Amino acid sequence: MKVCIVYGSTTGSTEGVAKRIAANFAGAEIFPASELRGPISCDLLILGASTWGLGDLQDDMVGFIQKYSQVPIAANFGAVFGLGSQTGFPDSFVDGIENMAKFLEKRNIPNIGEWVADGLDFSSSRAQLPDGRLMGLALDEDNQADKTDKRISQWIAHLKKLAGAL
Ligand SMILES: Cc1cc2nc3c(=O)[nH]c(=O)nc-3n(C[C@H](O)[C@H](O)[C@H](O)COP(=O)(O)O)c2cc1C
Secondary structure (H helix, E strand, O other), X not given: OOEEEXXXXXXXXXXXXXXXXXXXXXXXXXXXXXXXXXXXXXXXXXXXXXXXXXOEEOHHHHHHHHHOOOOOEEEEEEEEEEEOOOOOOOOOOOOHHHHHHHHHHHOOOOEXXXXXXXXXXXXXXXXXXXXXOXXXXXXXXXXXXXXXXXXXXXXXXXXXXXXXXX
């Protein structure tokens, strides 16, 4: 399975997580959102970015979404992860996940990365689904860095299962 990971990171936290996610897939390609230009072709496209301002998707990923409304993408499946701070920004926690999930939807790429919000404590997120799950994997490197490894490995096992089964 060819996996492409595209990330937007302002202070390096999402970049670090993107590399840790990439290490779980043999031969995964990983790109900073600001540097991609040409068509994308992969089995699974993973988008990851942080949230800034009050619920704003990270700038490089905003640019990627604008650019790739025109540039061709061939991907069988998509998935999204987002970084945020649940204590600092409990009312806009990982809101940027929603922007990335909507982008996948617009490009007709099935999002197989919807995931539980277990162990997270926040008031509101645009990324939350009616059943309480989130449109992607939420990670909080500011407050719960110790939980990141386990969250990543559980999510990736789920992605591999779905991408293999569908
Ligand atoms: C000024 C500022 C605004 C932020 N706004 C939000 C926010 O609205 N929601 C959220 O979940 N996290 C917010 N965060 C937390 C960042 O998303 C978090 O620190 C993240 O790990 C940064 O990742 P990066 O280094 O990859 O950009 C904010 C952080 C700062 C410093």
